[in-house]
Amino acid sequence: MAEETYYDVVAYPPGSYRQSHPDRLATLATLLGMDVTPVGACRVLEVGCGDGSNLTPMAVGLPGSEFLGVDLAAAPIARGNAVIAQAGLRNVRLEALDLLAFPEDAGTFDYIVAHGFCSWVPDVVRKKLWAVIERHLAPNGVAYASYNAYPAAHLRNAMRDMMNFHVAEQVTPSTDRAAVGRGFLTDLSGAAKGPEIWKQVLAFESERLAKQRLDVISHDEMGAFYNSFRFAEIVAESGLQYLGEASLRRLFTPLDGELVKALEGFGPKDLIAREQYLDFLEFRSFRETVFCRGSVQLDRDGVRGRIGKTYLASPLEKDGPGTGGATKFRNRQTDGVIQTNHPDVIRILERLGACWPSAVAGADLPDATEPISQLVAAGLVELRTHPLVPPRKAGRMPVASSLARVQLASGVRTTNLLHSRVEMNSAEARKVVGLLDGNPSQAALEKASAGIRGGVDGVLDLLYRHGLLMY
Numbered sequence: 001m002a003e004e005t006y007y008d009v010v011a012y013p014p015g016s017y018r019q020s021h022p023d024r025l026a027t028l029a030t031l032l033g034m035d036v037t038p039v040g041a042c043r044v045l046e047v048g049c050g051d052g053s054n055l056t057p058m059a060v061g062l063p064g065s066e067f068l069g070v071d072l073a074a075a076p077i078a079r080g081n082a083v084i085a086q087a088g089l090r091n092v093r094l095e096a097l098d099l100l101a102f103p104e105d106a107g108t109f110d111y112i113v114a115h116g117f118c119s120w121v122p123d124v125v126r127k128k129l130w131a132v133i134e135r136h137l138a139p140n141g142v143a144y145a146s147y148n149a150y151p152a153a154h155l156r157n158a159m160r161d162m163m164n165f166h167v168a169e170q171v172t173p174s175t176d177r178a179a180v181g182r183g184f185l186t187d188l189s190g191a192a193k194g195p196e197i198w199k200q201v202l203a204f205e206s207e208r209l210a211k212q213r214l215d216v217i218s219h220d221e222m223g224a225f226y227n228s229f230r231f232a233e234i235v236a237e238s239g240l241q242y243l244g245e246a247s248l249r250r251l252f253t254p255l256d257g258e259l260v261k262a263l264e265g266f267g268p269k270d271l272i273a274r275e276q277y278l279d280f281l282e283f284r285s286f287r288e289t290v291f292c293r294g295s296v297q298l299d300r301d302g303v304r305g306r307i308g309k310t311y312l313a314s315p316l317e318k319d320g321p322g323t324g325g326a327t328k329f330r331n332r333q334t335d336g337v338i339q340t341n342h343p344d345v346i347r348i349l350e351r352l353g354a355c356w357p358s359a360v361a362g363a364d365l366p367d368a369t370e371p372i373s374q375l376v377a378a379g380l381v382e383l384r385t386h387p388l389v390p391p392r393k394a395g396r397m398p399v400a401s402s403l404a405r406v407q408l409a410s411g412v413r414t415t416n417l418l419h420s421r422v423e424m425n426s427a428e429a430r431k432v433v434g435l436l437d438g439n440p441s442q443a444a445l446e447k448a449s450a451g452i453r454g455g456v457d458g459v460l461d462l463l464y465r466h467g468l469l470m471y
């Protein structure tokens with residue numbers, strides 16, 4: 001029987017991180033010229049997977065792929081495996097395992113993910129992660145690791161140091177310990193003397209911690225390990241090639257002129273040094289770095305030209321005529337409005353808006369590289385390598401995601417096919433999700449939908465838009 005860990009005693013809150021989804025990694029790699037394994041038929045490993053709340057939804061949306069999660073803590077793994085069994089998933093497996101004992105014969109993986117791992121394990125375990133990637137990543141594989149980054153981590157280290165000093169006598173792992181530590185920082189911030197900069201730092205950090213959950217603080221800020229790194233140090237230690245950061249928007253956003261000038265002044269010699277100076281300039285605190293093998297040939301100059309190799313999706317929907325002959329589009333998620341006169345962009349957005357949250361292959365759309373790049377940079381068009389949400393099929397009764405059926409039977413939160421957390425507060429809508437098992441009774445559906453605008457069609461429309469339905 002494995003030793004109980006702090007993560008067995010205080011549960012880490014469930015999280016799904018879209019930026020760690022294999023589709024995101026595949027999209028970044030495709031844009032940079034890699035020929036990756038399609039995410040619909042691949043193998044994925046997640047290291048430090050906790051209760052599988054990041055991995056399991058990936059397996060639901062990509063039933064032709066195989067997923068393995070490993071974590072040292074047995075309790076979250078048992079909880080995650082219970083959900084997997086209830087949802088009847090056969091393509092995902094969670095194992096209670098110390099990464100240091102990762103089996104050498106586990107085969108190769110096309111995507112390896114370690115979210116929230118490197119900074120919260122001892123050095124030997126982090127170094128083992130790079131060894132596991134070196135041994136098990138496919139030749140065209142893509143890996144992801146997130147970690148606390150300098151320079152902002154210097155401030156976080158100082159806060160952690162003071163909080164842990166204050167609660168030193170409270171050794172029992174609990175969220176109370178985090179509450180006392182956080183309360184102490186707030187008091188310190190109110191009472192601090194000395195230079196103005198110190199008061200500002202304390203106020204800044206207290207505000208940041210006020211927004212965090214106590215279970216997260218008790219692990220992430222006050223737990224046994226809290227290692228921070230310079231970006232360049234992590235890339236060098238990994239022995240891997242830097243692909244980019246998991247946020248695609250940055251790839252399409254030209255650097256601010258002042259930053260370019262400052263960077264030129266510091267004279268970085270290569271991409272890694274340039275990124276490192278950017279961290280110093282922008283006070284970076286966290287990185288989500290994507291890697292590939294050193295042997296892979298990348299083409300960083302052809303990114304925009306490869307938009308046509310991806311799928312495009314957009315939450316913008318046509319909202320009638322705009323001013324001066326333009327067409328107006330409204331963002332379903334934020335209610336923001338944009339206008340455009342560009343005929344190809346209008347055609348593209350009309351098609352994307354009609355099938356959201358599904359996506360359309362870039363090859364089937366008119367070529368409008370420059371304006372679409374701007375929309376990607378603004379977060380209004382998403383690029384994928386897979387539709388993620390299947391298109392609607394008229395006249396067919398959909399099936400709800402099996403994970404959503406399990407999770408919404410006992411709570412209000414689930415993760416959808418876009419890998420986003422969804423809160424479904426309507427009890428009627430949750431009931432309908434439970435009925436959509438492939439063979440629902442029409443009478444039961446009608447009864448459950450009676451209180452919802454639009455009846456059965458209205459609730460199916462709502463659930464589809466939330467990315468919970470498969471056809």
Ligand SMILES: C[S@@+](CC[C@H](N)C(=O)[O-])C[C@H]1O[C@@H](n2cnc3c(N)ncnc32)[C@H](O)[C@@H]1O
Binds near residue numbers: 047050115
């Ligand atoms: C900060 S939590 C992050 C959990 C999850 N990946 C997330 O980001 O929400 C770190 C996780 O690493 C796991 N872990 C720590 N040491 C490990 C080891 N030697 N082998 C495997 N997992 C380990 C912990 O049990 C914990 O679940």
